[in-house]
Amino acid sequence: MTKVLLKNAKVVNEGNIFETDLLLEGDFIARMDKNISDDNANVIDLEGDLLLPGIVDDQVHFREPGLTHKGTIATESRAAIAGGITTFMEQPNTNPQTTTIEKLEEKFAIAANDSFANYSFLFGGTNDNLEELKRLDKNACSGVKLFLGSSTGNMLVDDEEVLEKIFSSTEMVISAHCEDETTIRANMAKYQEMYGDDIPIEFHPTIRSTEACYLSSSKAIELAKKTGARLHVFHVSTGKETDLFVNSIPLKEKKITAEVCIHHLWFSDEDYAEKGTHIKWNPAVKTKTDREQLWKALLDDRIDIVATDHAPHTLEEKTNPYTKAPSGGPLVQHALLAMLQKEQEGLIGLEKIVEKMCHNPAILFDIDRRGYIREGYFADLVQVGRNCRNEVKRSNVFYKCGWSPFEGVTFGSEVVRTFVNGHLAYDQGLFSERKNAKRLTFNR
Template sequence: MDKILIKNAVVVNEGTQFKADILLQGNIILKIDKDISDTTAKVIDVEGNYVLPGVIDDQVHFREPGLTHKGNIETESRAAIAGGITSFMEQPNTIPQTTTIKKLEEKFNMASKTSYANYSFLFGGTNDNLEELKKLDRNACSGVKLFLGSSTGNMLVDNEEVIEKIFKNTEMVISAHCEDESTIRENIAKYKGLYGDDIPIKYHPIIRSAEACYLSSSKAIALAKKTGARLHVFHVSTGIETALFRNDIPLEKKKITAEVCLHHLWFSDVDYESKGTLIKWNPAVKTANDRELLWKALLDDRIDVVATDHAPHTLEEKDNVYTKAPSGGPLVQHALPAMLEKCKEGKIPLEKVVEKMCHNPAKLFQITKRGFIREGYFADLVVVNRDDPWKVDKKNIFYKCGWSPFEGATFNSKISHTFVNGHLAYENGIFSEQRNAQRLTFDR
């Protein structure tokens, strides 16, 4: 098998930084040590730059099948590896929806042919597919997704009896989008009465309010405690919700965990004036105070994971009045650079970024031998130059939709190399024609 020797790395892994060489053989990290020598290996000297585990993004929407004018597995996974994301978990609200085992396996088949990054998919729970969900092997995919608030794809699960049965009948992680639908509908009716369809975007975080988020997430958490279900709350967006989560036990012992997305850590409601519907997400970007409380909960370990909720739409779709502009935006290429920018600002230690974006998704979903730089683990690695400024513009954006909410921003850190299962998949803006992605496996 081919060997690659990464020389002069500063390895960031499991809470520490240390200088080392890393020897890869085939898909695997063979050895981590100082001054490794191997005359049969291809040498890549990273010249003292950081080497991180590949990022695992537990929430993306790559739009295939059925919505491929926005993006597809090939284009968006390609952008992901340019952003240091080597594994992703894609969501079920495609066309058709991933709500049967047959449709789930069809998605795996698609990804096996086109993906640049390692892949898994979430199985969508609905009001009427409980029997199908019961047939799903607990190691078949990354978990179950429930939309407890409406979003793109109209997969709202609002039958409380069914929700409780789903909670009682799966051993897998249940990932939930939590927003209270009745609160949102009342708020939309109120603002449509005032403005019609052209509601000013500044009211988005009031329509999809903190109250709507808290009502839904607190209810889901109460049900998880009642049933013993393993619940993961996606994209927490409010300060008030952070009080619902624990930090007094290690992640491996938590039955209820939480994720925050990059946009809720970066933007606030003041940005609607300049960004408009480009930063329209569900749940909404809220106040600067909410953002600060999310950072606090991330740093003190009440929030366990940082993800993207990458959800591309075309600019033409986004350039609509409020009620017709879809929610979501592309983020996989820029999430890690944005978090590294926060490291540079002193907001978060680099080791903590690695914990939240690499280690914890692997632990939480019990992914086999990924998320860490360890001998015997899959060689998913990212080389980062922390002092190579670059500006986001349309010329260097890889998303199929061709835009980014970060356009015009300058990031000081640049991803120079991305290895996927020991294969150099991306190097300084150039993608390998060979793909070496694998279906994620789980130890449950």
């Protein structure tokens, strides 16, 4: 069994920052203590760098199968570990869509061979696959995904009777994309009449409006309360929506939870003039006030998780006119660095970053022995160097699509090393060719 001894780590874990050594044996953290020695271990001196639990990203689109010109499980998981993300949950709007158990297992087979990071997938609910969803074992995957607003690969669920049956028929977490389709279509028709296909990008948050988001989120929450379903609202983008969530009970006891994504915490509508369709997402990036209110809700625990919604498209696709430019962008390589930048600016603490990006996804999805630095847990770990100048350039991104919305940004931190199940998967810009990723298991 391979042993690795990490010396002089500054661990951020469970609300504390402390110095320790860690002994890794095989896939697991065997021991945490000061002044550990082991003559049979490969010793790595972290020299006081931060050591975080591996980031758990509950929402990514890695585009495989069917959309592999944009990205693959191999390319995007490789970029993820370069960004400190050791576990991902991939979405069902691929081609074919992940809406049968057979297609779900086909994805798991691809990941078992190709993924650099630990993996699970969400099963897609549709207007006509309720019986298949009922057959799905609650431990088979990370959860169920519903699109209550259309997005890439249109899987819109708009039959209210079916929707209530889905909410009533599964014990799994239901993760929902909440935007009201009727509102969006009416707004789109108005602006297409004015501008044709070349609608100015700054109208994107007007078309995919606050009202569209709030109407859909509030309806989903009302339905979850009625049925007792376990609902997780993906990528909350408006300040108004944050009032729908509570912070008065522990996460483990919450039946209704929420997530915010990196782009909604970083960008605002003022950035459309420079970034254009490169920051076109669904839901849309909205105002500075919305961004401030999202940060407030994140810090006071109404919002539970920070994720990426990593969704790559080629530059050629993104530079199309508004109506033809797809929504989404690549984020996994720089998500942790973006949050650490906000920590360096004094907006959030290291402990809170780890809570929202590591601990809480593990709690919310009942993930087995991940998301924490604990003896007996899988050794998913990220070494972070500080006080550096780390500029994002097109030449140093690892995404298959070859670009980043953070190009030109200089971060003050860098991911030095990433361990996946005790294996040094990423080391100072170099990747191990040996993959040690595992399918997630759950305690449900």
